[in-house]
Amino acid sequence: MEKLFDQQTHDERDPNPWLAMYLDSSIPLNDETKRALMRDNDSMSRRYLQPFIRVWSAIAMFFIHVFKFVLPGVPNSSKALHRILAWGLRRFVSADANLLIFRHFHVGSEIMQFISKNIEGVEVGTSPLKPADFEAVKEDLFLQHDLNLYNFVIRLNSALNEKNLGIKGRRPLNLDMITPGRFNHIEFPKKWTNVLDLRSAIELFTPFYQFFLTKNDFIRASNSLQLDETIAIYTSQILNSPAHLGLVNNKHPMVPVSTYSAAYRLVLHGLAAETLHKVLVKLKEKEFEDGILVNQ
Template identity: 70%
Template sequence: MDISAHDERDPNPWLALYLDDSIPINKKTKSALMRDNASKSARYLLPFIQIWSKVTMFFIHIFKFFFPKIFNSSKLLHRILAWGLRRFVSPDANLLIFRHFHVGTEILQFIAGNIEGVNIVGSPLKPKDFEAVKDDLFLKHDLNLYNFVINLNRQLREKEITIAPPKKQLKLEMITEDQFDHIEFPNKWTNILDLRSAIELFTPFYQLFLTSNDFVRASNSLQLDETIAIYSAQILGTPGHLGLVNNKHPMVPETTYSAAYRLVLHGLAAETLHEILVNIKLNKNLDSVISPKS
């Protein structure tokens, strides 16, 4: 964003947040997010799309109550998602969506790799093109998260292990300082949708083509942000980054009608935690982290 365009009589709120470094986040991600917030799509289309999304979800909810097994097709859903992302979503929004899978995978690998006595074989998701979306990418992301929590805690109970800072040095080889230059996203005249508009548009399709269990589980998984953040805090020995988590209290689920907004917060929570781990790996801001004893 161009600071030379700053007008003290009409300051740009997104420029202010772009320049502010109080919240740790990848620079390319931050730039994309601020441009996305300032886009015409977010200004003019989002309010109408939000209304359409909520109304549509209400009628789909009623339809699925009477006909729960009609239209259940994850394969068809993900083909629609891949087509929509390629044709209508802006490059900035696509970058934020694709990065999320990479960041989320590395965070789970960090947790699993820094708890002694635990062995979890996950299913890493690092999509590099739109074809990868067709392989049930979004559904697998939710399944991975729940399976990770279940398998981790089963081993913790069976082996009577407590999550704590590792006795040896933190393992950070799985954390990459990725600026995401290896994917070029389409930028045609139709690629205009901002991140929140795209999510609001796709959510009713998610609700329609997934089973009720899959859709509700996907919505509730967002509140596991707090759970993952707590695991990380126990490993790092500091709770500082917990203040950056907004999706909380997974034992008290939110309504699915707020899933789209909470999904954006979920992405932000993952990005901030990942950037904290990147900074630790690069020996930045280590004064705010209690380093494990070597």
């Protein structure tokens, strides 16, 4: 067993907070994700590099904001951005952080597919993003993720309005799209340069995102994080259970938040998606023996 997760090393005078969070079962979370996230929190990068990277990121974003005010359409190259992101992820981001990033696309795609397939009276198409390696990042992966989310909300609600329907879950639930085990992706590199933790990587890449994309693309990407609440409400209406809404921290999409907090909110966004996905995995595995499954 890894030292971080070994209860035999627990010192009651100096308890490890990440061991406590790993052992705590109050929040539903995939075990591989939980281990990766706790190792990421315990990393040297998170403790020592992240404070400096956060300051650099905020300063860089301020000057890019001024630059974009003067020249709002320059530059505009999603291709260049995603090539930089793919290179940076491969060379400098830790295996744990890469795992959390790549899992997020799979998890988000399956949640949207679940919603699409389980609303009575309507079904809208989705565009699943399930990257297996760094080459997939170059296909405008991050930008397409944001576009897919907004387009899904627009298409779904247009279809509901057209038929004068509300969201009501189909029975029985269709959980065919939910993957209980590991997703299909590569083993991520663990070279000596792969040291950046998740939030440090996001903080470092955010100014590049802001610089290479249009103002609309960047602001939309930042605001999309608050759609966590929207997606969680859709799912709660399908399941007829609001329990998982308490796990959502990015809320109120009608009230945008400063783009300077995007990195922190992006990590919360990933956690919200993982917890909701785990709820659906438990349903698929029939671990919930009361409530939703009994009522089907």
